[in-house]
Amino acid sequence: MPYPLDAAAVRSWCGLALEALGRERERIDAINVYPVADGDTGTNLYLTLESAARAVEAAFDGHTSAGTAPCLADAIGAMAHGALIGARGNSGTIVAQLLRGMTEVLAAGDGSAGALRQALRRAAASTYEAVAHPVEGTVLTVATAAADAAEQAAAGAAWGGGAAEVARAAHEGARTALQATPGQLAVLGRAGVVDAGGCGLVALLGALADALSGEVSATPVAVRADAPLPEAAGCEVADRAAAGRGDPEGPAFEVIYLLEAEDAAVARLRTRLDGLGDSLVVVGGDGLWNVHVHVDDAGAAVEAGIEAGRPYRVRITHFGGVTRAKEPAMTARAVVAVVPGAGLAGLCAEAGATPVAVRPGEPPASGELVQAIRQAHAREVMLLPNDADLRHTAAAAAEQARTEGVRVALIPTRSAVQGIAALAVHEPGRSFDEDVVAMTAAAGATRYAELAIAERQSWTMAGVCQAGDVLGLIDGDVVVIGSDLTRIAMAVLDRMLSAGGEMVTLVLGADAPDGLAERLERHVRARHLAVDTVVYEGGQHAAPLLIGVE
Structure with a gap:
C-alpha cells in the first residue's frame, strides 16, 4: 500500500x-x-x-x-x-x-x-x-x-x-x-x-x-x-x-572542503576557483557550504577558501596519473597524512601526499583513514598520523587496509612538524623498507613543541595554570606557563635549541598574532648562530604555533 x-x-x-x-x-x-x-x-x-x-x-x-x-x-x-x-x-x-x-x-x-x-x-x-x-x-x-x-x-x-x-x-x-x-x-x-x-x-x-x-x-x-x-x-x-573537462591531461587534484562564509564571499570564491580549475561545484547556503573543484594548485584552492571564510574538513586527493580507463590507475606508492589545518593540507598535497584534514576535537575515525588510503590508489602507502593520540586509530586503519591488499607502513609521527620532516625525505624510487626507515628516522630526529591556550585551571609539570594562560609544550609536556605568547615561544625555542639543532620549523595557526614569525626568526638569528628557520601558514585552530627542531 x-x-x-x-x-x-x-x-x-x-x-x-x-x-x-x-x-x-x-x-x-x-x-x-x-x-x-x-x-x-x-x-x-x-x-x-x-x-x-x-x-x-x-x-x-x-x-x-x-x-x-x-x-x-x-x-x-x-x-x-x-x-x-x-x-x-x-x-x-x-x-x-x-x-x-x-x-x-x-x-x-x-x-x-x-x-x-x-x-x-x-x-x-x-x-x-x-x-x-x-x-x-x-x-x-x-x-x-x-x-x-x-x-x-x-x-x-x-x-x-x-x-x-x-x-x-x-x-x-x-x-x-x-x-x-x-x-x-x-x-x-x-x-x-x-x-x-x-x-x-x-x-x-x-x-x-x-x-x-x-x-x-x-x-x-x-x-x-x-x-x-x-x-x-x-x-x-x-x-x-565539455572542452577542457574530463581529458587525461586535466587537473591533478580534487579539493573538497566545508566552508563557513557569507553569500557575497562565496560568490567571489566561485569566480576565483573557476579560474583555477574545473569541475567546480559549490553547494549549500545559510552560512555553510560544500566546495568541490579539480585544480593543479591545491594550495591555492584552499587559500581561496581561507580568504572567503573558514574552511574545514579539507580533503585533497591526487589523481595520480588517472587515465580514461574503466578502473582507477594504481600508483606504486603514496603518502596519507593527517593534518590539523587547511594550510598544512595544501602543503601536503603539493608534496604529493593525500591529506586528511581535521577540526579540533573531531579526530578522524579509522574508517576515514581507510577511505583515504583507498583513494590514494596505491599498492604501498605510508600513513602519517601526526598525533600521538591517533596511534591506535591509525594502527587499526593500517591493519584494515592490509586485509584489502595494500602494503601499509605506519610512520610514528606524533606532530605535524614530524610529518613535514618525514615527507621531506620520502622517495618513491627507493625500496619500500628503505623509505620507511628514512621517513621514520627523519620524524624521530625532529623534536616537536606547540603553544596552546589553557581552557581551565589545571595542574601541569610546570605548575598550576589558569584559564587563558599560554602553555609551552615540548614533546607533549608543559614546560613553561605565561601570559605573552611571543615570550613563551622564545622560551620554548631556547630550551629546544640548547640541545643543538640546525633548522627550526614554525607552523603558524589560524589565531597566531601578526608579526609572530618575524619576531621569532629574529630571535633565532640573534641567539642561535647557523640555525635556519622555515615558516608555514598551517591554519590549525587548536594551537597558535607548532615548532619543530631538527
Missing part, C-alpha cells in the same frame, strides 16, 4: 537508498569515466547518503528523547544537511544540492503529490545553479528528466495518484534519460557506458519510489549502453561543451 511522504518515509528512503547504492557501488565505480576516471563515484555517493542517513537517525533520536515525533521538515532538513556535510566527490556534492533543493519546497511540511512534483523541479534547477559549467549527459540531465516525467504523469487526464505515483514516474523518467546519456556526452559514448552520477541518482529515486509505494524492487540499474557510440548524434556538440 502507498505511504504518505512524511518523516517516516524519509527515514525509510535513506535506508533503502543505502541498500541500493551498496548493491550498485562497485558497478557504478567501474563505469566512472567522467569528469575523471578515478573509479569512485559509487563509493562517493554511498558515503554521501551514509552521512545523510546518520543525520536523519540523529534527528529521530533527538525527538524520541524529548518525547516528540519529528515532522517532514525535520527529517528532510536533516537528510539534506547530513548530505551537505558528508558529500564526497563531484556527484556526491551535486546530490547534496539536489536534496537541499527538495528541502526548500518540502520544509513547508506538505508531503502531497503536488509538493513532491515542485520539489523535484526545484531540485533539478538547484543542481544547475551549483555547477559552474553544466554539461548535458550527466546527472544534471537525469535530474531534469525526472522532474519532467513527474509533471507529465500528473498532467494525464486520468491522474488521481499521490506522492508514490509521482516518485515512480520520476524514477522511470530518470531511467530513460540515463540510457540516453551516451549519445549526449562523447566520452560516455566511446566507452559504451551511461553516466555514473546519473546511475546513482536513478538508484536514489528508485529508493524514494519504493519507500512511498511499499513495493521494494532490487532491479539493477543498467550501466552499459546498447553499443559503443563513438559517432553518436550530439557527441561533437557535447565535446565542445
Whole structure:
C-alpha cells in the first residue's frame, strides 16, 4: 500500500537508498569515466547518503528523547544537511544540492503529490545553479528528466495518484534519460557506458519510489549502453561543451572542503576557483557550504577558501596519473597524512601526499583513514598520523587496509612538524623498507613543541595554570606557563635549541598574532648562530604555533 511522504518515509528512503547504492557501488565505480576516471563515484555517493542517513537517525533520536515525533521538515532538513556535510566527490556534492533543493519546497511540511512534483523541479534547477559549467549527459540531465516525467504523469487526464505515483514516474523518467546519456556526452559514448552520477541518482529515486509505494524492487540499474557510440548524434556538440573537462591531461587534484562564509564571499570564491580549475561545484547556503573543484594548485584552492571564510574538513586527493580507463590507475606508492589545518593540507598535497584534514576535537575515525588510503590508489602507502593520540586509530586503519591488499607502513609521527620532516625525505624510487626507515628516522630526529591556550585551571609539570594562560609544550609536556605568547615561544625555542639543532620549523595557526614569525626568526638569528628557520601558514585552530627542531 502507498505511504504518505512524511518523516517516516524519509527515514525509510535513506535506508533503502543505502541498500541500493551498496548493491550498485562497485558497478557504478567501474563505469566512472567522467569528469575523471578515478573509479569512485559509487563509493562517493554511498558515503554521501551514509552521512545523510546518520543525520536523519540523529534527528529521530533527538525527538524520541524529548518525547516528540519529528515532522517532514525535520527529517528532510536533516537528510539534506547530513548530505551537505558528508558529500564526497563531484556527484556526491551535486546530490547534496539536489536534496537541499527538495528541502526548500518540502520544509513547508506538505508531503502531497503536488509538493513532491515542485520539489523535484526545484531540485533539478538547484543542481544547475551549483555547477559552474553544466554539461548535458550527466546527472544534471537525469535530474531534469525526472522532474519532467513527474509533471507529465500528473498532467494525464486520468491522474488521481499521490506522492508514490509521482516518485515512480520520476524514477522511470530518470531511467530513460540515463540510457540516453551516451549519445549526449562523447566520452560516455566511446566507452559504451551511461553516466555514473546519473546511475546513482536513478538508484536514489528508485529508493524514494519504493519507500512511498511499499513495493521494494532490487532491479539493477543498467550501466552499459546498447553499443559503443563513438559517432553518436550530439557527441561533437557535447565535446565542445565539455572542452577542457574530463581529458587525461586535466587537473591533478580534487579539493573538497566545508566552508563557513557569507553569500557575497562565496560568490567571489566561485569566480576565483573557476579560474583555477574545473569541475567546480559549490553547494549549500545559510552560512555553510560544500566546495568541490579539480585544480593543479591545491594550495591555492584552499587559500581561496581561507580568504572567503573558514574552511574545514579539507580533503585533497591526487589523481595520480588517472587515465580514461574503466578502473582507477594504481600508483606504486603514496603518502596519507593527517593534518590539523587547511594550510598544512595544501602543503601536503603539493608534496604529493593525500591529506586528511581535521577540526579540533573531531579526530578522524579509522574508517576515514581507510577511505583515504583507498583513494590514494596505491599498492604501498605510508600513513602519517601526526598525533600521538591517533596511534591506535591509525594502527587499526593500517591493519584494515592490509586485509584489502595494500602494503601499509605506519610512520610514528606524533606532530605535524614530524610529518613535514618525514615527507621531506620520502622517495618513491627507493625500496619500500628503505623509505620507511628514512621517513621514520627523519620524524624521530625532529623534536616537536606547540603553544596552546589553557581552557581551565589545571595542574601541569610546570605548575598550576589558569584559564587563558599560554602553555609551552615540548614533546607533549608543559614546560613553561605565561601570559605573552611571543615570550613563551622564545622560551620554548631556547630550551629546544640548547640541545643543538640546525633548522627550526614554525607552523603558524589560524589565531597566531601578526608579526609572530618575524619576531621569532629574529630571535633565532640573534641567539642561535647557523640555525635556519622555515615558516608555514598551517591554519590549525587548536594551537597558535607548532615548532619543530631538527
